[in-house]
Amino acid sequence: MNPIAVNKEKCIGCGLCVKDCPSTYLHIEDGVAQTSTGGCLECGHCYAICPQGAITMTNYDCTEEAVVPMTEISADTLLAAMKSRRTVRQFTDQAVEPEKVEKILEAGRYSPTGGNSQNVMYTILGSKQAEAEEICVELFRKGTSLPSHFKAFSERFNITDDFFFKGAPLVILVSSRSSVDAGLASSYMELMAESLGLGVLYSGFFVMCTRFSRKLHKLINLPKGHKAVTCMVIGYPAVKYHRIVPRKPLQSKTL
Numbered sequence: 001m002n003p004i005a006v007n008k009e010k011c012i013g014c015g016l017c018v019k020d021c022p023s024t025y026l027h028i029e030d031g032v033a034q035t036s037t038g039g040c041l042e043c044g045h046c047y048a049i050c051p052q053g054a055i056t057m058t059n060y061d062c063t064e065e066a067v068v069p070m071t072e073i074s075a076d077t078l079l080a081a082m083k084s085r086r087t088v089r090q091f092t093d094q095a096v097e098p099e100k101v102e103k104i105l106e107a108g109r110y111s112p113t114g115g116n117s118q119n120v121m122y123t124i125l126g127s128k129q130a131e132a133e134e135i136c137v138e139l140f141r142k143g144t145s146l147p148s149h150f151k152a153f154s155e156r157f158n159i160t161d162d163f164f165f166k167g168a169p170l171v172i173l174v175s176s177r178s179s180v181d182a183g184l185a186s187s188y189m190e191l192m193a194e195s196l197g198l199g200v201l202y203s204g205f206f207v208m209c210t211r212f213s214r215k216l217h218k219l220i221n222l223p224k225g226h227k228a229v230t231c232m233v234i235g236y237p238a239v240k241y242h243r244i245v246p247r248k249p250l251q252s253k254t255l
């Protein structure tokens with residue numbers, strides 16, 4: 001089925017869709033937009049840009065939602081909030097409300113993906129969270145299945161029973177075939193979580209365990225070809241930070 005449908009009655013042949021299409025899927029013929037065969041990313045630029053509402057995406061529910069430009073968020077406030085975020089490693093017992101979980105997942109779902117693959121999976125550990133953490137704690141304490149450089153690393157830490165998830169109520173494993181796609185989705189999700197008053201820890205150690213424990217691999221059961229990219233440990237912070245932490249000087253050059 002053609003992923004893009006043009007309503008010929010509504011189309012005024014302005015060509016904005018043709019110009020903005022990242023491939024060559026659209027062209028103007030007989031004064032209206034026409035689609036070709038193949039090559040459509042289903043990115044929706046034609047749908048979004050059409051001033052007449054003449055385009056629909058046939059594989060999606062095209063309920064019109066008004067655009068909110070990022071410029072509505074003050075750049076200074078956004079930058080200051082980004083600088084103020086901290087990794088949170090101490091959480092209260094308060095559960096994360098389902099509406100907030102939904103918003104965090106929605107932020108991930110709307111992040112950009114290479115070729116518009118949208119192939120990112122969000123695995124909430126839920127009822128398996130405690131079991132997953134136990135497997136990791138055992139792996140790190142034994143260290144036998146870890147490569148030597150990780151083993152040395154794990155020996156530097158006190159592997160407590162809550163070492164990986166710090167008693168947080170929500171853990172979301174973000175996986176994909178592409179580390180970039182999953183990483184970007186995670187970043188969107190983190191900012192959303194923080195704007196909801198939540199704190200986030202990226203548990204890189206947990207991601208490491210997914211590579212070295214067959215038991216864990218089976219438990220999390222990721223889609224074929226996916227690798228765990230981030231593990232987002234989320235909850236209400238039990239700590240408050242009073243100042244922005246300084247950073248190394250910017251590394252940047254113009255060629």
Ligand SMILES: Cc1cc2nc3c(=O)[nH]c(=O)nc-3n(C[C@H](O)[C@H](O)[C@H](O)COP(=O)(O)O)c2cc1C
Nearest residue numbers: 085086087088089164201202203204205206230245
């Ligand atoms: C990919 C990634 C993996 C991380 N893994 C862990 C982890 O396993 N345990 C931990 O305590 N912190 C982890 N962190 C947090 C970093 O240590 C933290 O971002 C860094 O020290 C800077 O602190 P800040 O986030 O508060 O600015 C991770 C961060 C990233 C981006």
